[in-house]
Amino acid sequence: MTYIKTSSPKPGVVLIELNRPEKRNALNNATLQDIAACLQDLETDAAVKAVVITGNTQCFAAGADLNELVQLDVVSIQQDQRPLLWKKIDEFSKPLIMAVNGYALGAGLELALHGDMILTGENAQFALPEIGLGMLPGAGGTQRLARLVGQQLTMRWAMTGEMISAQTALQHGISSQIYPVGLTVQYALELAEKISKQAPLAIRAIKQSLKSIHEVTLSQGLKLERQHFVWLAATQDRQEGINAFLEKRKPEFRGV
Amino acid sequence: MDYQTIIVEEKNAVGYLTFNRPKQLNSFNETMHQEVSKVIKAWAKDSQIRAVVISAEGRGFCAGQDLNDRVVDPNADAPDLGLSIEKYYNPLIKLITEMPKPVICAVNGVAAGAGANIALACDIVIAAKSASFIQAFCRLGLVPDSGGTWFLPRLVGRAQAMGLAMLGDKIPAERAVQLGMIWQVVEDEQLQAEAKKLAEHLAQQPTYGLSLIKKAIHAAADNNLDEQLILERDLQRLAGRSSDYKEGVQAFMQKRTPEYKGC
Numbered sequence: 299m300t301y302i303k304t305s306s307p308k309p310g311v312v313l314i315e316l317n318r319p320e321k322r323n324a325l326n327n328a329t330l331q332d333i334a335a336c337l338q339d340l341e342t343d344a345a346v347k348a349v350v351i352t353g354n355t356q357c358f359a360a361g362a363d364l365n366e367l368v369q370l371d372v373v374s375i376q377q378d379q380r381p382l383l384w385k386k387i388d389e390f391s392k393p394l395i396m397a398v399n400g401y402a403l404g405a406g407l408e409l410a411l412h413g414d415m416i417l418t419g420e421n422a423q424f425a426l427p428e429i430g431l432g433m434l435p436g437a438g439g440t441q442r443l444a445r446l447v448g449q450q451l452t453m454r455w456a457m458t459g460e461m462i463s464a465q466t467a468l469q470h471g472i473s474s475q476i477y478p479v480g481l482t483v484q485y486a487l488e489l490a491e492k493i494s495k496q497a498p499l500a501i502r503a504i505k506q507s508l509k510s511i512h513e514v515t516l517s518q519g520l521k522l523e524r525q526h527f528v529w530l531a532a533t534q535d536r537q538e539g540i541n542a543f544l545e546k547r548k549p550e551f552r553g554v
Numbered sequence: 555m556d557y558q559t560i561i562v563e564e565k566n567a568v569g570y571l572t573f574n575r576p577k578q579l580n581s582f583n584e585t586m587h588q589e590v591s592k593v594i595k596a597w598a599k600d601s602q603i604r605a606v607v608i609s610a611e612g613r614g615f616c617a618g619q620d621l622n623d624r625v626v627d628p629n630a631d632a633p634d635l636g637l638s639i640e641k642y643y644n645p646l647i648k649l650i651t652e653m654p655k656p657v658i659c660a661v662n663g664v665a666a667g668a669g670a671n672i673a674l675a676c677d678i679v680i681a682a683k684s685a686s687f688i689q690a691f692c693r694l695g696l697v698p699d700s701g702g703t704w705f706l707p708r709l710v711g712r713a714q715a716m717g718l719a720m721l722g723d724k725i726p727a728e729r730a731v732q733l734g735m736i737w738q739v740v741e742d743e744q745l746q747a748e749a750k751k752l753a754e755h756l757a758q759q760p761t762y763g764l765s766l767i768k769k770a771i772h773a774a775a776d777n778n779l780d781e782q783l784i785l786e787r788d789l790q791r792l793a794g795r796s797s798d799y800k801e802g803v804q805a806f807m808q809k810r811t812p813e814y815k816g817c
Contacts, residue, residue: 478785480792 301329304336308487310347310494312340316359323353325405326363327379333409334386341390344553347494347501349390350486351413352397355479359406361427362436384437387412391502393493397486398422399479408437411446414505416472417486419479422464424472426456445512446472497535498553559586561611562593567757568750569593569603576612581620582668587642594649604816605757606653607749608676609660615685618667635696643668643700650675651701651772654765655816656756660749661685661727661736671700674709677768678752679736681727682745687735692722708775709735760798761816 303315314336316323323329333351340346353359370378387409396413400421407424410416426435426443434440435456444452447470455462467473477485493501503526510522530536535551542549555562561572571593573580582590597603610616619638650657650672659676666688673679673687681687689706691698698706698719706715710733718725727739740748756764766789774782793799798814805812 478788478792480795481788484791 299332299336301326302332302336308491308494310345311487311490312346312349313483313487314349314351316351316353319354319357321363322357322360322401323406324361324363325359325409326366327383330380330383330387334383337387337390337394340392346392347498348393348395348490350395350397350483350490351409352483352486353399353402353406355419356400356421357406358396358398358400358402358422359409360401361404361406364431380437384408384412391505392498393490393501393505395486395490397482398424398473399482401425403427404435404439405437408435408439408442411438411442411472414508415474415489416467417475417477417482417489418464418467418473419482420464420476421479422467422473422476424462424467425459427459429457430459443472446470495551497533497539497549497551499533499535500530503530557589557593559583560589560593564603566754567602567604568753569597569600569606570753571606571608573608573610573616575620576610576614578620578622579614579617579664579666580610580612580669581617582642583620583623584642586620587638587646591642591646591649594646594653597655598649598653601816604655604761605753606655606657607660607753608657608672609746609749610662612663614663614669615661615665616669616672617664618669618690639699646672647675647701651768654768655761656753656764656768658749658753658756660745661687662742662745664688664724666690667698668700668702671698671702671705674705674735675701678738680738680740680745680748680752681730681736682742683727683739684742685727685739687725687727687730688722689719690722692720704775706735709733758814760796760802760812760814762796762798763793766793 301316301318303317305313305315307313314333316329318324318326318329337349340349393415394413396410396416398410398416399419400423402410402422402424404425404427407426410424426439428435428439440452440456443455451470454460462472464473464476468476475485507519507523507526511519514522534554535549538551539549557574559573559575561570561574563570563572571590573586575581575583575586594606597606656678657676659673659679661673661679661681662685663682664686665673667690670687670689689698689702691702697703703715703719706718709715710718714733717723725733725735727736730736731739738748770782770785770789773785777785797817801814802812
């Protein structure tokens, strides 16, 4: 793991820090590989309940690495490993929180959009600058962002590369809250900790259910939701949750 | 570094920016905008500079936009006055209000138009007795810019703001203090010494904490009480982690004078 640092600042919570500050955390293949591999490890680690990804206070991630992009022609780009890496990140089944301070540009914004929740610092700036290079966002920038904020704004942002401030991002539902820069990661970790104490199977079901909203129709989605609901009835954690409520105590979930 | 339109000095952790086009009453042309912006930007990031003083040479403070500058030529086809605001005045006001350290304005003479509002954007404004403030815009059919319509009602209330902006009267420094528009008025010959004293004092204070105060007070203009209480909690969290806070408490316990570093 050359380009990321991992730590566990709270029980059940892993913090991944992008660590390529000299390149403003540009997401080269190796960094993306590191993130995907790390999440794959955390996927199977039962002690890990939630993950936070952050950059540094000035920069979340400033896009793809142009030195790598310039080497790809229309033939070699067919064998580009990046779509596979993005898919691995997308498939992570535990809660993934993005703590975004500073710039999240291009692939940086796209990485943020792979999170289940985005919290930002006041200095956060998002953009899809690919158009300035004669390209378009290639890792869901047009697709995920449009599903989040609608076609109008995405069209504008993708066609101009305009900066999106923390305030604008909050206003349009890209993020759920803005914090002073020095506290973004702290609050993201607290949020992750709060989630880590919930019943893991229910959290997983919630994530699956919500991630399907853009894939299926409402009636299909309602069916899926109901299936999760029924399936969770067989879990011990559900019994524990209800018992604890009736006995006026805090539940202790075990993920079974 | 040589400047054509300003004088720049750095001394005892204080940055002094002095407008230096006295013949034009220190009105802004493009060069002056570029020079001022460059210096203020650099100081915002320079941890060695812990307080800033903005003042001016000659009998005036700043007469706002230089009307001879080509960007506002009324004889050209429909001049776009919004351009210089977007390019220069708005960023300057943001630089001053977001600068994470105290900005003192020493108003030595007439501050008119954008000149008045640049002064009002500063954190602590002291003025010479003979200085004055004029929201001259209305006389030319213009709107107070550089934050004027935002600062004025917040400083003096709507009734006074409306009168100031619609009449464009010359407001003497003492009246400006009474209205709550500025902090203090001093004898003319005392102005620079007072500004220096104030700046050198502030530069030795816990300036990181002062930057958080500045932030909170600016945010208060838009926040409701709930939001402001949350902001205060968050800023206090940050302040509590500063080495200046630690130093302050230690110095208090050890009954000595604290030595603050601004971080």
